[in-house]
Amino acid sequence: MAGQAVGRGASPWVREDGAQHTFRVARDAFTQDSILSLERENIFDRCWIYVGHESEIPERNDYLTRQVAGRELIFNRDRGGAVHAFLNICPHRGAMVAREKKGNALGFQCFYHGWAFNNNGRFATQIAEGNYPPDFNAQGCANLTEVPRLESHRGFWFVNFDRNACGLIEYLADAAAIIDLVADQSEVGMEIVGGTQEYGVQANWKLLLENSFDGYHAITTHATYFDYLANTAGSMTQPLLLGDNNRSRGVDLGNGHGMVEYPAPWGRPVAQWIKAWGEDAKAEVEAKERRLVELFGPERGHRMARLNRNMVIFPNLVINDIMAITVRTFYPTTPGQLAVNAWTLAPKNEAAEMRRWRLYNFLEFLGPGGFATPDDVEALESCQRAYCNSREAGWNDISKGMMKSSPAADDEAQMRSFWREWDRRLGAGVAP
Amino acid sequence: MEQTVEAAKADSWPATPIPERMALQYEVEQFLYAEAALLDGRKFRDWYALLASDIHYWMPIRRTVTSDNLDMEFTQPGDMAYFDDDLTILDMRLKKQEAGSSWAEEPPSRSRHFVGNVRILKVAGDEVTVEVAFYIYRSRLNSDVDTWVGRREDVLRRHGDSFQIARRHIFLDQTVIQSANFSTFF
Numbered sequence: 254m255a256g257q258a259v260g261r262g263a264s265p266w267v268r269e270d271g272a273q274h275t276f277r278v279a280r281d282a283f284t285q286d287s288i289l290s291l292e293r294e295n296i297f298d299r300c301w302i303y304v305g306h307e308s309e310i311p312e313r314n315d316y317l318t319r320q321v322a323g324r325e326l327i328f329n330r331d332r333g334g335a336v337h338a339f340l341n342i343c344p345h346r347g348a349m350v351a352r353e354k355k356g357n358a359l360g361f362q363c364f365y366h367g368w369a370f371n372n373n374g375r376f377a378t379q380i381a382e383g384n385y386p387p388d389f390n391a392q393g394c395a396n397l398t399e400v401p402r403l404e405s406h407r408g409f410w411f412v413n414f415d416r417n418a419c420g421l422i423e424y425l426a427d428a429a430a431i432i433d434l435v436a437d438q439s440e441v442g443m444e445i446v447g448g449t450q451e452y453g454v455q456a457n458w459k460l461l462l463e464n465s466f467d468g469y470h471a472i473t474t475h476a477t478y479f480d481y482l483a484n485t486a487g488s489m490t491q492p493l494l495l496g497d498n499n500r501s502r503g504v505d506l507g508n509g510h511g512m513v514e515y516p517a518p519w520g521r522p523v524a525q526w527i528k529a530w531g532e533d534a535k536a537e538v539e540a541k542e543r544r545l546v547e548l549f550g551p552e553r554g555h556r557m558a559r560l561n562r563n564m565v566i567f568p569n570l571v572i573n574d575i576m577a578i579t580v581r582t583f584y585p586t587t588p589g590q591l592a593v594n595a596w597t598l599a600p601k602n603e604a605a606e607m608r609r610w611r612l613y614n615f616l617e618f619l620g621p622g623g624f625a626t627p628d629d630v631e632a633l634e635s636c637q638r639a640y641c642n643s644r645e646a647g648w649n650d651i652s653k654g655m656m657k658s659s660p661a662a663d664d665e666a667q668m669r670s671f672w673r674e675w676d677r678r679l680g681a682g683v684a685p
Numbered sequence: 686m687e688q689t690v691e692a693a694k695a696d697s698w699p700a701t702p703i704p705e706r707m708a709l710q711y712e713v714e715q716f717l718y719a720e721a722a723l724l725d726g727r728k729f730r731d732w733y734a735l736l737a738s739d740i741h742y743w744m745p746i747r748r749t750v751t752s753d754n755l756d757m758e759f760t761q762p763g764d765m766a767y768f769d770d771d772l773t774i775l776d777m778r779l780k781k782q783e784a785g786s787s788w789a790e791e792p793p794s795r796s797r798h799f800v801g802n803v804r805i806l807k808v809a810g811d812e813v814t815v816e817v818a819f820y821i822y823r824s825r826l827n828s829d830v831d832t833w834v835g836r837r838e839d840v841l842r843r844h845g846d847s848f849q850i851a852r853r854h855i856f857l858d859q860t861v862i863q864s865a866n867f868s869t870f871f
Contacts, residue, residue, distance in 0.1 A: 352749070447760050450765065451746075452861065477786055608763070612766075616770075627787075627865070
């Protein structure tokens with residue numbers, strides 16, 4: 254990999270030509286171990302990485318364990334209710350102090366030599382006199398290690414392994430306001446509906462990232478899903494308008510974040526009614542939309558109710574506010590493999606019938622058993638497999654819509670904003 | 686959700702005379718083998734005809750918990766799941782495959798369903814609750830191989846001289862799904 258030329262237009266991996274309106278990404282960026290090393294060092298160790306939602310640990314002493322950016326973490330609430338993220342490793346000899354997925358406990362105990370910790374991370378074992386000096390833990394060497402930075406926005410908690418990183422809100426840039434459009438859908442708060450879908454994909458992580466806000470592939474890859482909607486009475490309100498420049502758009506949200514926004518062709522529990530849900534649900538969904546308008550004004554209220562947003566927060570958080578809300582994060586295990594965690598988010602006070610439709614919508618479209626995700630995964634794995642041809646056919650094209658002043662949701666502007674930031678961060682690692 | 690040994694004992698079925706139990710066991714096993722053959726033979730519409738109109742086809746999410754938290758091991762109805770289907774969705778799944786643009790099954794995969802450890806847990810009226818262990822092998826394209834192992838709890842309902850499947854609850858022996866998709870029926 255030729256790494257000496259760095260900067261716009263001279264990157265070895267991203268070639269943007271404003272005059273020719275072309276944007277190309279090297280396929281080697283999806284396959285090389287050296288690239289993944291650079292990504293770990295310059296992206297995953299320095300950016301704000303999503304760890305979990307506050308509703309997943311609602312009570313004092315709740316905890317869960319999770320792999321985040323290549324680490325094993327404990328995400329928990331202590332006895333006072335404060336939120337923590339610890340590295341899941343015993344300060345003594347390094348065994349994991351929690352090996353289960355979730356629970357509620359006053360503390361953690363390593364089973365190897367029995368070191369115990371309060372759930373605020375403090376060492377809690379009484380050591381017999383004479384084995385260690387009395388001030389052994391004065392510097393905290395026997396406490397659990399907390400992640401260097403932990404901050405939240407509207408219930409979404411993020412960690413950062415770079416102590417000197419900018420604050421979360423500054424990092425989120427315009428994406429913070431899009432998170433607000435999700436968080437404001439309930440006056441009593443949003444919650445992750447019990448359970449995490451966890452699955453592996455044999456593809457580079459950036460392929461799933463691109464796919465998560467790619468409006469262009471919808472009609473071809475998901476032909477059967479749209480056939481399904483069209484053939485299920487009362488499931489669609491209008492055609493999919495991804496290519497309509499007046500009603501849909503692809504947006505750069507700053508710092509590599511981006512989204513597409515477009516009118517929902519399907520029902521949205523918040524808040525676009527479809528006939529399939531029946532007349533009883535109609536009054537409720539319409540009341541929900543009126544309430545949003547009352548709280549936030551007509552423009553923002555209708556936007557929250559009727560527009561879909563597929564958003565990627567750099568580098569690996571997807572919040573898709575579509576027929577249900579999916580929160581999805583993923584991390585590369587090798588250049589050709591990624592691990593996915595996916596959840597669905599819903600209003601806490603949602604009526605049982607709407608919750609049922611929401612889950613129905615989610616499972617119908619998303620996850621390994623959904624109508625769409627298997628086809629997406631098939632495409633991603635197909636790309637990854639074919640990147641073995643990259644010596645002779647080395648470049649992906651991401652130029653769609655470059656000539657437009659206002660790109661639509663089926664253009665690729667939002668992906669270009671990701672790649673520019675990716676390239677900038679990797680270039681920073683190569684430059685002297 | 687998990688049929689307990691106690692519940693099975695409370696039922697009169699285990700006290701039924703052996704010849705009668707053997708006959709039903711045989712009937713149930715032959716039905717399950719024939720059903721598996723339909724899936725592996727890609728006769729999906731024939732398989733669909735075996736489903737009752739009120740079928741609940743459900744696969745909850747499983748996660749690693751400590752032994753004192755085993756009640757949290759599986760997600761519950763109303764929580765997240767991998768499948769939570771009624772007959773309409775199962776019909777749409779078939780229509781999706783039949784469309785020829787269901788890319789995870791085009792070209793189609795090759796599967797083999799092994800059904801074993803067949804235990805009749807309960808007989809109530811015209812319904813038989815059956816627990817089976819399953820092992821499913823699937824190969825796709827040139828060399829992609831997936832296997833799924835787990836436990837199924839089926840409710841088979843008398844239908845003429847055969848059965849219909851009125852419930853299929855699928856409990857995988859995996860927490861993180863290792864396969865690219867679940868485009869195969871369980």
